[in-house]
Amino acid sequence: MPDKDNAVYLTFDDGPHPAATPFVLNELKKYNAPATFFCLGKNVMSHPDIYQDILSAGHAVGNHTQNHLNGWKTPADIYLNNIAEAARYIPTNLFRPPYGRIKKSQAKQITGVLQRPDAKIIMWDVLSADFDTTITPQQCARNVLKHITAGSVIVFHDSEKAFTNLAYALPLVLDELKKQGYIFKKIEV
Secondary structure, three states: OOOOOOOEEEEEEEOOOOOHHHHHHHHHOOOOOEEEEEEEEHHHHHEEEHHHHHHHOOOOEEOOOOOOOOOOOOOOOHHHHHHHHOOOOOOOEOOOOOHHOOHHHHOOOOOHHHOOOEEEEEHHHHHHOOOOOOHHHHHHHHHHHOOOOOHHHEEEEEEOOOHHHHHHHHHHHHHHHHHHHEEEEOOOO
């Protein structure tokens, strides 16, 4: 799990996306900032070249299910099969449940579903809310900067819905966190 040596962990959910993910990769490169991308299997299938760009840039990847299912609203067998399907395209020991929703009974089976004894469920403590179309891009940036502490795991989304807020907030957040002396790390696989 993340340490607290003035590091912060940028994470991006729901990609890869043909516009948002290349933008994110470009911004991260400007700051030499490694990150972790929790990808949807269906999007990896649709954009394998962009998924490969994430890996080639040295970022970590995690499984975010095949179809963005909510663990609390989905029967366990369907949910776990959806994770296993995504694992065919996203070989990793990291898993993040969409909406942050997973039943205890489902969580206990992640190691077997991912077929990885070192499987880890990764949540977050700083939510950018970039997906919320009722907030301004400035509010999105403030959501991150107001709540950041050493060791924070920040969640953004490289998706169509989040792109307007993300495009404004991410460069500002990267710049401000660097000025404040934070270092960027990816979650280790």
